[in-house]
Amino acid sequence: MKPRQFVPAFIVFVLIIALIPVFVGFNEYFILLATVVLIYGVITTAWNVMGGIAGQLDLGATAYLGIGAYVAGNMLIWWNITPWIGMFVGAIIAAGFASAIGYVMFRYGVKEIWYALSTLGLVEVLRVIFMLWKEVGGPLEKYLPRSKTDPFYYMSFGSYIPYFYIALIFLLITFLVNYRLRYSKIGYSMLALGSNEDAAESLGIDTRRTKLKGLFIYSFIVGAFGGFYACFCSFIHPNTDFNMNFALEIAVLGIVGGLGTYYGPLLAASILVSLKEYLRAVFGTIVLGIYPAIFGLAIILIILFKPEGLSSILKNVYIKLRKGGGTKHGRQQHS
Amino acid sequence: MLDVVAQSVISGLINGLIYAMVALGLSVIYGVMDLINFAHGEFVMLAMYFTFWIVSFSGLDQTVAFLPALPIFFLVGVLIYYGMLNRTMGTPLSQIALMLGVAMVIRSFVQIAGGTAPKGLPPSFIFGVLNIGSLAISYSRVATAVVSLVLLIIVHLFLTKTYTGLSMLAASDDRTAAYLMGINVKRIYALAFGLGLALVTIPAAFLMTYQHADPSSYLRFGLLSWCIVALAGLGRISGIIPAAIIVGIAESLVVTFVAPEAHSLPIYLLFILVIWLKPKGLFGRK
Numbered sequence: 001m002k003p004r005q006f007v008p009a010f011i012v013f014v015l016i017i018a019l020i021p022v023f024v025g026f027n028e029y030f031i032l033l034a035t036v037v038l039i040y041g042v043i044t045t046a047w048n049v050m051g052g053i054a055g056q057l058d059l060g061a062t063a064y065l066g067i068g069a070y071v072a073g074n075m076l077i078w079w080n081i082t083p084w085i086g087m088f089v090g091a092i093i094a095a096g097f098a099s100a101i102g103y104v105m106f107r108y109g110v111k112e113i114w115y116a117l118s119t120l121g122l123v124e125v126l127r128v129i130f131m132l133w134k135e136v137g138g139p140l141e142k143y144l145p146r147s148k149t150d151p152f153y154y155m156s157f158g159s160y161i162p163y164f165y166i167a168l169i170f171l172l173i174t175f176l177v178n179y180r181l182r183y184s185k186i187g188y189s190m191l192a193l194g195s196n197e198d199a200a201e202s203l204g205i206d207t208r209r210t211k212l213k214g215l216f217i218y219s220f221i222v223g224a225f226g227g228f229y230a231c232f233c234s235f236i237h238p239n240t241d242f243n244m245n246f247a248l249e250i251a252v253l254g255i256v257g258g259l260g261t262y263y264g265p266l267l268a269a270s271i272l273v274s275l276k277e278y279l280r281a282v283f284g285t286i287v288l289g290i291y292p293a294i295f296g297l298a299i300i301l302i303i304l305f306k307p308e309g310l311s312s313i314l315k316n317v318y319i320k321l322r323k324g325g326g327t328k329h330g331r332q333q334h335s
Numbered sequence: 336m337l338d339v340v341a342q343s344v345i346s347g348l349i350n351g352l353i354y355a356m357v358a359l360g361l362s363v364i365y366g367v368m369d370l371i372n373f374a375h376g377e378f379v380m381l382a383m384y385f386t387f388w389i390v391s392f393s394g395l396d397q398t399v400a401f402l403p404a405l406p407i408f409f410l411v412g413v414l415i416y417y418g419m420l421n422r423t424m425g426t427p428l429s430q431i432a433l434m435l436g437v438a439m440v441i442r443s444f445v446q447i448a449g450g451t452a453p454k455g456l457p458p459s460f461i462f463g464v465l466n467i468g469s470l471a472i473s474y475s476r477v478a479t480a481v482v483s484l485v486l487l488i489i490v491h492l493f494l495t496k497t498y499t500g501l502s503m504l505a506a507s508d509d510r511t512a513a514y515l516m517g518i519n520v521k522r523i524y525a526l527a528f529g530l531g532l533a534l535v536t537i538p539a540a541f542l543m544t545y546q547h548a549d550p551s552s553y554l555r556f557g558l559l560s561w562c563i564v565a566l567a568g569l570g571r572i573s574g575i576i577p578a579a580i581i582v583g584i585a586e587s588l589v590v591t592f593v594a595p596e597a598h599s600l601p602i603y604l605l606f607i608l609v610i611w612l613k614p615k616g617l618f619g620r621k
Contacts, residue, residue: 057428108611113371113427117561118610121603124558128600139596244558248373248435255432289446289550296439303433304422 010175017168021161031160033277038167039229040273044253044265045174046221051251052259053178053187054214055194057112060098060119061250063126064219066241067094068226073236074136076144076154083155087227094223095216102215106208111197116251120244127242141235155231163232170228171266174221178262181217190214191260256302258309267310272298338469343591344584345470349480351583355575356483356538357556358563359490362575364531365564367507368524370420371431374438376557378532381441382408382539383548387454390543397459398478401540405533412529420528421521438553446550455547479541484576486537491572503527559599562606566617574618581605581617 017038024030043061050058071093072086101122110118130137146156157163181187189210192200201207230236257268275298279291306312361375385404390397415437423429461478464471494500505513506523514520563582567574585601593600609617 057431104611110610114565114610116371116431117558117565118607121558121562121607124599125603125607128597128603132594132597132600244554252432252435255428259428287447289443289451291443292439293443293447296436296443299436299439300419300433303429303436304419307423307426307429 010179014172017171018165021164026161028160031164033274033281035160035164035167035232036277037270037273038164038171039225039232040250040253040269041266042167042170042174042225043222043250044257044269045171045178045262046218046225047250047254048178048257048262048265049181049190049221050211050214050218051254052257052261052265053182053194054190054211055259056211056214057116057251058119058215058218059116059247059251060122061222062241062243062247063119063123064094064098064222065226065229065246066123066126066130066238066243067097068223069230069236069241070130070136070226071223072227073142073144073230077142080145082153083227083231087224090227091220091224094226095220098215098219098223099212102212106211120247123242123244123247127238127244130238130242137236137238139238141237143235144231146234155228156234163228166228167232170221170225175262175266177217177221182262186210186213194260252299256299256310258311261309261311261315263314264309264311267314271310339591342470343587345472346476347584347587348580349472349476349583350587351580352480352483352576353476353538353542354559354563354583355579356479356486356541357535358560358567358575358579359487359538359572360531360534361560362564362567362572363490363494363503363534364528366572367503367527367531368420369427369507370528371427371434372531373431373434373557374441375535375560376553376555377438377441378408378535379539379542379556379560380445380548380550380552382536383543383546383552384445384449384454385536386540386543387449387456387548390456397456397540397543398461399540400543401536404536404540408536409529409533412532413525415532416525416528421524424524442550442553449548449550451550453547453549456543459544461544473545475541475544479538479544482537482541486534487572487576490534494572499523499526559602562602565606566609568615568618577618 020034021031024034043065047058047061050056068087068090071090072083075081075086075089076083105115105118131139144156145154147154148158151157151162155166181190189200189205192203192205193207193210197207200210226241230241233240253268253272254265256272257266258264272295276291276295279294283290283294302310357379360378361372364370364372364375382401382404385407386397386400389395389400389403419433419437420430423433459475461475463474465474465477492500494504502513502518502523503526505516505518506520506527510520513523559582563575563579566578566581582602582605585605586598589601590598
C-alpha cells in the first residue's frame with residue numbers, strides 16, 4: 001500500500017476495530033477476546049520493527065513486557081503512583097535495559113540464531129531473578145490495588161471495554177510508528193540490514209546503530225505496554241510477565257504474518273489468536289489441550305503453503321482489486 | 336562443609352554427563368544441518384512418554400525400552416525432513432516457526448494422550464545407592480552417565496570414521512562443495528535429522544529410571560540443551576562433554592548454596608556470556 005492510499009484505509013480499519021464492542025453487543029466475554037487479540041497485535045506489531053523490518057530474530061518480547069509490567073506494578077503497589085506514569089517509567093527502563101544489553105550484543109557481533117537464543121535466555125534469566133527477588137516479585141502473585149471510586153487512576157475498570165480501547169490506542173500508535181518507520185530513511189536501512197547485513201554495511205549503513213535504534217523503539221513500546229498488561233491482568237507474577245512461550249508465540253506470529261511488511265504481523269495476530277481463543281472456548285472442555293495442536297498445525301500449514309506469509313494474500317487481493325478498478329496505479333506491485 | 340561441596344560437585348558431574356547425552360541429538364541436527372530445532376525439549380519429553388507407555392504395556396525394563404522407540408523416532412525424523420524441512424531449507428526463520436509449530440503439536444499430543452498427571456515408572460533393575468565415604472549417588476544416575484559416555488563415543492566414531500558420518504561433516508562444512516563431491520546432501524540431511532531424533536530416545540529411556548515425565552518436562556531440557564551446544568561450539572561432539580559438565584556442576588553448586596529454584600540461572604547467564612564473548616563456543620573450532 002502506498003503512502004497516499006494509506007490514510008483512508010487506515011481510517012476505515014480503525015473504525016471497524018473501534019466498533020467491535022457494538023458488533024458483539026457489548027458482550028464482556030467477546031470484548032475480552034478482542035482485547036487479547038489486540039494485546040497480541042500490539043506486541044507483534046512492535047516486534048515487527050526489530051524482527052520483521054530489521055530482520056533480527058528477537059525472542060525477548062516478554063523480557064521488556066515484564067520489565068514494564070513490574071516497574072508500573074511496583075510503582076503502584078509501593079508508592080501509589082498511577083500506571084499512566086508508571087507506564088512511561090517502565091518504558092524508559094525497559095528500553096534502557098534493552099539498549100544496554102543490545103549495545104554489548106551488537107558490539108560483539110551476536111547475530112542470527114545466537115541473538116535469538118540469547119534474547120530467549122534473557123527472558124528466562126529475568127523470570128528467575130524476579131522469582132528470587134522477594135521485594136518486587138517472588139513466587140506469589142502481587143495483586144495491584146483497585147479502586148471503585150477512581151478506576152481511571154488505578155486503571156482497574158469493572159468492564160473490559162476501557163481495556164479494549166486503551167489497547168486499541170496502543171495498537172494505533174504502534175501501527176503508525178511501524179508505518180512511518182517502514183517508509184523512512186532508517187526503515188530502508190533496516191530493510192537492507194534485514195536482507196543482507198554485510199551488503200548493508202558495505203553500502204555505508206551503520207548496522208550497529210540501526211539495530212540499536214530498532215531495539216530501542218521496539219522495547220520502548222513493549223515496555224510501555226507492560227504497564228497496561230499488568231493492570232489488565234490485575235496482578236504481576238514472573239511466570240505471567242516473563243513468559244518464554246509468550247515471547248515465542250509473538251515471534252511465530254510475526255514470521256507467519258510475513259516479514260518486512262508493517263501490517264503482516266497484525267494480520268497474523270488477529271487471525272491466529274482469534275482462532276486459538278475460539279478453539280480454546282469450543283474444545284477446551286471437550287478434549288483437554290487440543291487447541292495448541294490445531295494452532296501449531298495452522299502455523300505449519302501456513303509456513304509450508306504460504307512461506308512468504310499471510311500478508312502476501314492480502315497483497316494479492318489488493319493488487320487484483322486495483323487492477324479491477326483500472327486506476328493508473330493498477331499495474332504497480334508494491335509492498 | 337567439604338563433604339557438601341564434594342557431594343554437590345559429584346552429583347553435578349554425573350548430571351552433566353547425563354545432560355551431554357540429552358544435548359547430543361540437538362548437536363547433531365544443528366551441527367550438520369544448521370537447523371534451529373526449537374522442538375528438541377518437546378522431542379525429549381515425547382520420548383520419555385514413549386518409554387513410559389512401552390514399559391507399562393510390555394513390561395520391558397526402562398533401560399531397553401528405547402529399542403522399539405528408536406526406529407519410530409528415526410522414521411518420524413526422516414518424514415519431518417522430507418515433508419516439511421526440505422521445503423524450507425535456506426529460510427531459517429520459516430524453519431524456526433515450523434519447528435515451534437511441531438513443538439506445540441507435541442505438547443498438545445502429550446497432554447491428550449498422557450493426561451496432565453506426572454508419569455513415573457517403578458525402579459528398573461538398576462537401583463540402590465552407591466556410597467563412597469560420605470558421598471552418596473544412586474546407581475541409576477551412575478549407569479545413565481556411563482551410557483552417556485559410551486553413546487557420545489559411538490556417535491563421535493560414527494561421525495569421524497564412517498562414510499555416512501564423514502559425508503555429514505562434509506555437508507555441514509560446505510553444502511555446495513559436498514554436493515559437488517557427489518554427496519546426496521538431501522539424503523544426508525534426512526539421515527541427520529532422523530539420527531538426531533533417534534538419539535533422543537536413549538537419554539529419555541534412562542532419564543525414566545529415576546525421573547518422571549510430565550507435560551512440562553520440555554521446559555527443563557529445551558534451552559538447557561541449547562546452552563550446552565552453544566558452550567560446546569558448532570557441532571563438536573567432543574566439546575559436549577566438558578560443556579555439559581560445566582553446566583551440570585554450575586547448576587548443582589547453585590542449587591546447594593544459593594537456592595533450588597535458581598538452578599537455571601547460572602546456566603543461562605553462562606550461556607549468554609559465552610555467546611557474547613566466545614560465539615564459537617568454549618571448545619569450538621578456530
